[in-house]
Amino acid sequence: MNSPSPNGSLSPALIDQMPAMLWAIDGNLRFTSCRGGALADLGLAPDGLVGLTLFEFFQTEDTAFTPIAATLNALRGETVNYELDWGTRVYRVRVGPNKDGAGQIAGTVSVVFDISDVRREEAMMLSEGEFLRKIAENMPDAVVLVDGEGRFLYASPSCAEELGYDFQALAGVNFLSLIEPEDLAIAQDAIGDVYRGDSYPFAVRMRRADGSWALMETMATAVTTTEGIRLLLVSMRDVSEEKRSGEYVHLNRRMAEFKHKAQETAENLRQLLVTIERGDSVSTTEAQLAQVLTNVEQPPHPAQVPTNFAQPPEPPGIAG
Secondary structure, three states, rough: OOOOOOOOOOOOHHHOOOOEEEEEOOOOEEEEEEHHHHHHHHHOOOOOOOEEHHHHHOOOOOOOOHHHHHHHHHOOOEEEEEEEEEEEEEEEEEEEEEOOOOOEEEEEEEEEEEEEEEHHHHHHHHHHHHHHHHHHHHHEEEEEOOOOOOOOEEOOOOOHOOOOOHHHHHEEOOOHHHHHHHHHHHHHHHHHHHHHHOOEEEEEEEEOOOOEEEEEEEEEEEEEEOOOEEEEEEEEEEEEOOOOHEEEEEHHHHHHHHHHHHHHHHHHHHHHHHHHHHHOOHHHHHHHHHHHHHOOOOOOOOOOOOOOOOOOOOOOOOOO
């Protein structure tokens, strides 16, 4: 097992196992040391560059070339960070002054990390993001992205066609502020279910830019960014003129009634349990049981609306 040398510095053998390069350059811009596991990716052996100048290594006399300019600045006492595109690879470099025992700058030390894989992943993510954006922009449905406070972060061009708003008009606006107040509970229940892992279509009336109302068939999905931020992706389309718009209104009303009765049933069951625990008379218990059974009703057909359509609390931060 390799370990640091007695004076506390890393041994050359240990440095050669690091996925990086460590360069030591003197005042004449000549390599005095070059170690690190990343040398192998360039087909170089440890200290294989010793004796070469930076001009010779990079095959240029241009003092403005970033690695040379950064080294010259380090010889003047600065610490410089830069990225270097080198062939098919990308490196992140940190170069600073190397001082001798008297505290005088005798050269520079550079730590060089290969970040090619990171850059490739970033490029792929950007490419995928652009691809998904193009899909959203060409969908006939309106597609919007809202943050945890319900504010619009993105709106596809179809929003202008469906509701009359472009993104500039919606930026920072609360999504729920466009919904008819009587339909807010429907949207909040559905959004609550989305954040709990369920997603299904629902319909709410939304205010168009001209002040009229559109019945929007809506589907929401929770998404998480690479930073761990939860967002809501919503697709909507106007079904005001379609036959099933009346069906949605009816189902929304039925679900609101079912939710109310479910809450009453839960309260009656609670009272029944209290009665049983207290040991009240049989007639009292039977009366309360009858009250519970009176409120038991089948919800709308599960093929049309999921049984968990009406859930209580709305997600934190999503408020009208």
